[in-house]
Amino acid sequence: MTCNGLDPQVLAYAADSTGASTTPTPTPEAGKKYCVLAMTATNVGTDQANWDADNTVSLNVGGIHYQQSQDDAMHALDYEQYWHSKGQIGPAFGINPNSTGPVHGVFQIPIADTPTSVWVSSGSAIRNINGVQPGYLIALPATQ
Numbered sequence: 001m002t003c004n005g006l007d008p009q010v011l012a013y014a015a016d017s018t019g020a021s022t023t024p025t026p027t028p029e030a031g032k033k034y035c036v037l038a039m040t041a042t043n044v045g046t047d048q049a050n051w052d053a054d055n056t057v058s059l060n061v062g063g064i065h066y067q068q069s070q071d072d073a074m075h076a077l078d079y080e081q082y083w084h085s086k087g088q089i090g091p092a093f094g095i096n097p098n099s100t101g102p103v104h105g106v107f108q109i110p111i112a113d114t115p116t117s118v119w120v121s122s123g124s125a126i127r128n129i130n131g132v133q134p135g136y137l138i139a140l141p142a143t144q
Helices: 008-017 070-085
Strands: 032-042 057-061 064-066 100-110 117-121 135-139
Touching: 008 070, 032 057, 032 070, 057 100, 064 100, 070 100
Parallel strands: none
Antiparallel strands: 032 100, 057 064, 057 117, 117 135
């Protein structure tokens, strides 16, 4: 977990992949900062699986749960494509059984806040018609 902006190498790769001559500098919403969560996922199933942090992961500050916006999800995809170009194929593009790959989530939280935990849903969404889905709560260290 880092809360010091988006990785310049990822931004440069994203710009280069679109043919842009300069690296875009995304800015978070007013009063917020970007936090990037890096995880490793392993496919324990019997078929190829796709998975990403969109709608399945929240970054929590106490009792407040932040999820990726559509723009945040696009930045997370930039991370997936960057790592894919480095030979580290993640589940955003599909991984086979017993394979492992990187997953990234990009979240915007208030500048003064420090993330305390992450919720990872074991389903296809954090909430559905039946309420909050089963998952895993991961406590984060006090300093990031």
